[in-house]
Amino acid sequence: xxxxxxxxxxxxxxxxxxxxxxxxxxxxxxxxxxxxxxxxxxxxxxxxxxxxxxxxxxxxxxxxxxxxxxxxxxxxxxxxxxxxxxxxxxxxxxxxxxxxxxxxxxxxxxxxxxxxxxxxxxxxxxxxxxxxxxxxxxxxxxxxxxxxxxxxxxxxxxxxxxxxxxxxxxxxxxxxxxxxxxxxxxxxxxxxxxxxxxxxxxxxxxxxxxxxxxxxxxxxxxxxxxxxxxxxxxxxxxxxxxxxxxxxxxxxxxxxxxxxxxxxxxxxxxxxxxxxxxxxxxxxxxxxxxxxxxxxxxxxxxxxxxxxxxxxxxxxxxxxxxxxxxxxxxxxxxxxxxxxxxxxxxxxxxxxxxxxxxxxxxxxxxxxxxxxxxxxxxxxxxxxxxxxxxxxxxxxxxxxxxxxxxxxxxxxxxxxxxxxxxxxxxxxxxxxxxxxxxxxxxxx
Amino acid sequence: xxxxxxxxxxxxxxxxxxxxxxxxxxxxxxxxxxxxxxxxxxxxxxxxxxxxxxxxxxxxxxxxxxxxxxxxxxxxxxxxxxxxxxxxxxxxxxxxxxxxxxxxxxxxxxxxxxxxxxxxxxxxxxxxxxxxxxxxxxxxxxxxxxxxxxxxxxxxxxxxxxxxxxxxxxxxxxxxxxxxxxxxxxxxxxxxxxxxxxxxxxxxxxxxxxxxxxxxxxxxxxxxxxxxxxxxxxxxxxxxxxxxxxxxxxxxxxxxxxxxxxxxxxxxxxxxxxxxxxxxxxxxxxxxxxxxxxxxxxxxxxxxxxxxxxxxxxxxxxxxxxxxxxxxxxxxxxxxxxxxxxxxxxxxxxxxxxxxxxxxxxxxxxxxxxxxxxxxxxxxxxxxxxxxxxxxx
Numbered sequence: 001x002x003x004x005x006x007x008x009x010x011x012x013x014x015x016x017x018x019x020x021x022x023x024x025x026x027x028x029x030x031x032x033x034x035x036x037x038x039x040x041x042x043x044x045x046x047x048x049x050x051x052x053x054x055x056x057x058x059x060x061x062x063x064x065x066x067x068x069x070x071x072x073x074x075x076x077x078x079x080x081x082x083x084x085x086x087x088x089x090x091x092x093x094x095x096x097x098x099x100x101x102x103x104x105x106x107x108x109x110x111x112x113x114x115x116x117x118x119x120x121x122x123x124x125x126x127x128x129x130x131x132x133x134x135x136x137x138x139x140x141x142x143x144x145x146x147x148x149x150x151x152x153x154x155x156x157x158x159x160x161x162x163x164x165x166x167x168x169x170x171x172x173x174x175x176x177x178x179x180x181x182x183x184x185x186x187x188x189x190x191x192x193x194x195x196x197x198x199x200x201x202x203x204x205x206x207x208x209x210x211x212x213x214x215x216x217x218x219x220x221x222x223x224x225x226x227x228x229x230x231x232x233x234x235x236x237x238x239x240x241x242x243x244x245x246x247x248x249x250x251x252x253x254x255x256x257x258x259x260x261x262x263x264x265x266x267x268x269x270x271x272x273x274x275x276x277x278x279x280x281x282x283x284x285x286x287x288x289x290x291x292x293x294x295x296x297x298x299x300x301x302x303x304x305x306x307x308x309x310x311x312x313x314x315x316x317x318x319x320x321x322x323x324x325x326x327x328x329x330x331x332x333x334x335x336x337x338x339x340x341x342x343x344x345x346x347x348x349x350x351x352x353x354x355x356x357x358x359x360x361x362x363x364x365x366x367x368x369x370x371x372x373x374x375x376x377x378x379x380x381x382x383x384x385x386x387x388x389x390x391x392x393x394x395x396x397x398x399x400x401x402x403x404x405x406x407x408x409x410x411x412x413x414x415x416x417x418x419x420x421x422x423x424x425x426x427x428x429x430x431x432x433x434x435x436x437x438x439x440x441x442x443x444x
Numbered sequence: 445x446x447x448x449x450x451x452x453x454x455x456x457x458x459x460x461x462x463x464x465x466x467x468x469x470x471x472x473x474x475x476x477x478x479x480x481x482x483x484x485x486x487x488x489x490x491x492x493x494x495x496x497x498x499x500x501x502x503x504x505x506x507x508x509x510x511x512x513x514x515x516x517x518x519x520x521x522x523x524x525x526x527x528x529x530x531x532x533x534x535x536x537x538x539x540x541x542x543x544x545x546x547x548x549x550x551x552x553x554x555x556x557x558x559x560x561x562x563x564x565x566x567x568x569x570x571x572x573x574x575x576x577x578x579x580x581x582x583x584x585x586x587x588x589x590x591x592x593x594x595x596x597x598x599x600x601x602x603x604x605x606x607x608x609x610x611x612x613x614x615x616x617x618x619x620x621x622x623x624x625x626x627x628x629x630x631x632x633x634x635x636x637x638x639x640x641x642x643x644x645x646x647x648x649x650x651x652x653x654x655x656x657x658x659x660x661x662x663x664x665x666x667x668x669x670x671x672x673x674x675x676x677x678x679x680x681x682x683x684x685x686x687x688x689x690x691x692x693x694x695x696x697x698x699x700x701x702x703x704x705x706x707x708x709x710x711x712x713x714x715x716x717x718x719x720x721x722x723x724x725x726x727x728x729x730x731x732x733x734x735x736x737x738x739x740x741x742x743x744x745x746x747x748x749x750x751x752x753x754x755x756x757x758x759x760x761x762x763x764x765x766x767x768x769x770x771x772x773x774x775x776x777x778x779x780x781x782x783x784x785x786x787x788x789x790x791x792x793x794x795x796x797x798x799x800x801x802x803x804x805x806x807x808x809x810x811x812x813x814x815x816x817x818x819x820x821x822x823x824x825x826x827x828x829x830x831x832x833x834x835x836x837x
Contacts, residue, residue, distance in 0.1 A: 007668070008668065056690065060687065140669040140671035186592045191744050191745045208700070280708055280709060280712070281707075418663075419663065
C-alpha cells in the first residue's frame with residue numbers, strides 16, 4: 001500500500017500515475033491516467049472526467065474533488081496528505097475505494113472480482129440471515145445488502161484500529177512513568193484530558209456506527225475477546241498481560257471481566273455500551289458475553305455489568321452468551337436461565353469438542369464442523385433453546401462453506417445464521433432453497 | 445451559440461418597489477427564475493425555518509431583473525453579442541481574449557442610478573445604528589429562464605467581507621462579469637446554453653465572524669454510501685471556503701437522525717481532521733480575507749463542540765423535512781449554504797451557530813433511488829460557528 005486517504009465512490013481503478021501540480025500542465029494528462037494532485041477546483045474538471053481515478057493531498061468528503069468525482073463516477077481518494085510526493089509519474093497503481101471509508105493506492109495492477117446479484121428478486125427466508133461485522137467504516141454500505149441485522153459485531157477491529165491502546169494503560173495514564181509509551185498515548189489521545197474517556201468515546205462511536213447502520217434491526221455486539229497475547233500487543237499492554245502457553249484457553253472472555261486484573265478495563269467497555277444505548281438511543285444493540293466457561297461466571301459478569309448501569313431487561317437490554325465451549329451445551333438449560341439467547345461460535349466449539357489445535361498443521365485437517373460429535377452438540381443446544389424460547393444463532397463461515405451444514409441447521413430450526421458480508425447473498429439464496437425443499441417435504 | 449437578448453416580460457413582483465432587490469423574507473423556492481437557486485433556497489429557509497429555530501442571517505437578493513436592467517441601460521447586450529459573435533471555444537487564446545474583453549466591458553460600465561440606489565439602501569438597512577460599515581458576503585447565483593433547474597454551481601464568484609457602498613457596488617459588477625469567465629462561456633457553449641437566456645442574481649448577506657470560529661458543510665445523507673439516516677458534517681476553523689474548496693482536511697462528524705429526532709444525542713463518529721489553515725478577515729491587506737496557519741494545539745482538537753454538532757444536525761433534519769414535504773417525491777434540492785455563527789453583538793460570547801450566505805440549488809436529473817444519485821439530491825449546508833468572543837478592538 002502506497003498511500004491512503006478518504007475514499008469517494010466504491011470503485012477500483014488501475015492506471016499510470018500522472019502527478020499534475022498546476023492547471024498549466026493539464027495538457028500532459030492522458031485519458032485513463034490516475035490524476036494525482038494537491039487539490040482541484042473547477043478549472044480541473046476537463047481532465048477529471050477523463051481520469052481513471054483521482055488522488056488529492058488535501059480535502060475531505062465535501063471538497064471539490066470529492067463532489068465532482070462522485071458526480072462523474074470516478075473513484076477518488078482525497079486528503080492523502082503526501083500523495084503527490086509518494087506516487088511517481090508513470091507508476092502503475094491500483095486505486096481502491098471498495099474497502100470502506102478509507103481509500104488505498106496499491107503498487108501495480110491488482111486483480112479483483114465483481115459479483116452481481118439481482119436484489120429485487122430476493123425473498124426473505126424464514127431463518128434470519130445476519131451479518132458478522134467488525135469494521136464500522138463498512139457498516140453504512142453493508143447495510144444495503146438484504147439482511148436481518150448483525151449477529152456478530154466485534155470490538156476488536158475498533159480497538160486495534162481506532163484506539164490502539166490497552167484500556168488499563170489509559171486508566172493508569174496519570175501514574176505512568178514518562179517514556180516512549182506515555183508519549184505515544186499522549187499523541188493518540190491529544191485533545192483528551194480524561195484518557196479513559198478516549199477509550200469510551202472511540203469504542204462507543206465504532207459500535208454506534210454499526211448499531212445505527214442496521215437500526216432498528218438487532219445488532220449483537222460481542223464484548224472484547226482478545227487473547228492475552230493480542231492484548232499485550234496494544235500500546236502499553238505488555239505490562240498488564242500474563243504470558244500464557246495457551247492463550248486460546250487462557251485468560252480470555254468472561255473470565256477477564258470480573259477479575260481484578262481487568263475489571264477497570266471492562267468498566268470502560270460497559271460505559272461505552274451504556275453511552276450507545278442510553279445516550280444515543282440505539283437500543284437495538286444487544287450484548288454478548290464470549291467464552292463463558294461456567295454459569296457462575298455468567299452471573300458474575302452480569303453483576304459487574306449492573307455496577308455500570310447495564311442490567312438485563314432494563315431499557316430492553318438483552319444479553320446473549322457465546323456457545324463455544326462444550327459446557328455451554330451441556331449446561332444449556334442453566335445458561336438459558338440467565339441469558340436471552342445463544343450464538344454458536346462454531347470454530348471454538350469444534351476445536352474444543354474435538355480437542356484440535358487449528359494452528360497445528362498435523363492435526364488441523366481433523367478440524368471439521370460437520371463431525372458428528374459437533375453436529376450432535378449443535379443439534380442439542382438448538383433443541384434446548386427452542387424448548388426454552390431462547391434465541392439461537394450461529395456466527396461462523398461453516399453454513400456458507402458447506403451447503404449441507406446450512407441444511408442441517410435449517411432443519412433443526414436455528415433462528416439465525418450470521419455470515420461474513422460477502423457470503424450473505426449467496427447463502428440467503430441457498431437457505432431459501434432449503435426452506436422451500438423442507439416445505440415440500442412437509443406437504444408430501 | 446449566441447442567441448438573442450430577450451426583452452423580459454414585466455414581472456408582477458418587480459412592479460412593486462423596490463424593483464431590483466428582494467429580501468430573504470420575501471423570497472421562496474419558486475423564485476428561482478428571479479433570484480437564482482442559491483438565493484431562492486436561502487429565502488425559502490429564512491422564511492420557513494427561522495421560526496423553527498434555524499438561524500439564518502438576513503440578506504437580500506439583487507434580482508435577475510437587475511442584471512437585465514444593467515445590461516440594457518449600459519448598452520452591454522449589443523456589445524457582448526458582438527464580442528462573442530465570432531467566438532471559437534476550441535481556440536483557447538481566442539476564448540481568453542474575448543472573455544476578457546466582455547468582462548472589461550462589464551466592469552467599465554456604470555450601474556444604473558436607480559439600481560445603485562436600491563442596493564445601497566438595502567445595504568444600509570443592515571447597518572442600523574452601527575457607525576462602522578457592515579461586512580457582507582456577496583455571492584452570485586446564476587439562473588436561466590428556460591432551465592431553472594440547471595446547475596451552474598461553482599461557476600461564479602464569491603466575495604467575503606465586503607464593506608461599504610463603493611466596495612459593494614464594485615463587487616456587484618464583478619459578480620455580473622463572472623457570468624462571462626472563460627470557463628463559464630465555454631461551459632455554456634459545450635452545453636448548448638444561450639448566453640443571453642442566462643442571468644445573474646446576487647445574494648448579499650450579513651457575515652458572521654466564522655473566521656473567529658469554525659465553519660463547514662453538511663449533508664443530510666452519507667455522501668459515500670447513500671445511507672439516509674445519518675447527517676454528515678465537515679468542519680474546519682475559519683470561513684467556510686477552505687472546506688468547500690478542499691484546501692484543508694476538515695473534521696468529520698456523523699449524527700444519526702432517527703434517534704436524534706427522538707431526543708437522544710447520537711453523535712456516531714467524530715474524526716479529527718488536520719485543519720492546516722483557516723481563512724480569516726484580512727485587515728489592511730489588498731484582499732478581504734487571507735489564509736493563516738492554525739496553531740498545532742487547535743488542529744488536534746475538534747473544530748466544534750458536541751452541542752454544536754447536534755444543533756447543526758437538528759437543523760439539517762428540519763431543512764430536509766421541510767424540503768421533502770414541499771417537494772413530495774420529486775427530486776429534492778441540493779443546496780449548500782454557509783452557516784456562520786455569529787452573534788449580532790461582537791463583544792458577546794454567544795456560541796450559537798447559524799446558517800448563512802450560500803445556497804446553490806440544483807435538482808438531480810438522475811433517479812433518486814440509486815445510490816450514486818442520492819448524494820446529488822440531498823440538501824447540503826455550509827455551517828459555521830463562532831468559538832470565542834471577539835475582542836472589541
